[in-house]
Amino acid sequence: MFSFSISKFLKPDRVVPHDEETYYMTEAEAKELSVGFNQQLKQCSVQIEEFNNRNQSLKEKLLQTSKRNKKMQENTAQKEEELKHMENDLINRKQYLEQLEARLNQSSQDITNENWKEDIEQAKISIENSSYDRLRTNIFSLLNHLKDLEAQKLSLQTENEIINKKITETKEKEYRPLECKNCKSIFIPIQNHDMACSYHPGKLKYYSCRGCGEDAYMNCCLKCKKCSEGCKISHHVA
Ligand SMILES: [Zn+2]
Numbered sequence: 001m002f003s004f005s006i007s008k009f010l011k012p013d014r015v016v017p018h019d020e021e022t023y024y025m026t027e028a029e030a031k032e033l034s035v036g037f038n039q040q041l042k043q044c045s046v047q048i049e050e051f052n053n054r055n056q057s058l059k060e061k062l063l064q065t066s067k068r069n070k071k072m073q074e075n076t077a078q079k080e081e082e083l084k085h086m087e088n089d090l091i092n093r094k095q096y097l098e099q100l101e102a103r104l105n106q107s108s109q110d111i112t113n114e115n116w117k118e119d120i121e122q123a124k125i126s127i128e129n130s131s132y133d134r135l136r137t138n139i140f141s142l143l144n145h146l147k148d149l150e151a152q153k154l155s156l157q158t159e160n161e162i163i164n165k166k167i168t169e170t171k172e173k174e175y176r177p178l179e180c181k182n183c184k185s186i187f188i189p190i191q192n193h194d195m196a197c198s199y200h201p202g203k204l205k206y207y208s209c210r211g212c213g214e215d216a217y218m219n220c221c222l223k224c225k226k227c228s229e230g231c232k233i234s235h236h237v238a
Pocket residue numbers: 199200201202218219220221222223230231232
């Protein structure tokens with residue numbers, strides 16, 4: 001590492017006889033040696049500084065990677081939770097629809113009930129009787145009620161079909177792999193999050209990279225893709 005050799009000794013702390021002086025360094029030589037040591041020391045500290053910086057950036061990279069992983073896991077869990085919620089909602093709606101259908105059946109049974117037939121027969125027998133009008137009103141109101149229930153059932157069925165379709169679409173959309181416009185990698189939307197994508201927003205320029213000296217860099221950070229996979233972190237964009 002040291003580029004010079006020491007061929008003479010430093011003068012001892014005593015009066016040196018004249019004929020011995022050639023064994024020892026002159027003041028100028030001692031000065032030169034000292035300057036040389038200083039330069040070596042400076043180089044060493046520059047190298048140490050570089051190592052420190054590299055170490056620091058590796059540590060940051062590691063921290064980012066683990067943050068990113070954690071975020072991805074959280075995100076996936078949250079989206080799965082949402083899907084589950086939608087599915088539960090659908091189950092509830094289905095149950096409500098079943099109840100409604102049961103009520104509808106009940107109403108149909110009521111109207112065809114023997115009691116009603118008897119009433120109608122009675123009404124027929126006493127056709128001049130004013131209770132026939134009352135009966136007819138009842139029948140009409142029951143029929144209207146049935147119509148309402150049918151309409152309600154139909155609209156609920158339609159709504160359920162729409163929700164079902166939405167769930168299927170959402171699921172398909174969340175799991176269909178897409179290519180990211182920014183980093184060009186393939187990603188699955190359900191796993192996408194704010195730290196999933198690192199990319200260079202700038203353009204490729206043919207100048208030396210500030211990191212490694214490669215003959216092209218991205219003009220956003222003046223580094224090549226080898227030195228930095230991206231100077232900006234975001235979510236993937238398709
Ligand atoms: Zn960049």
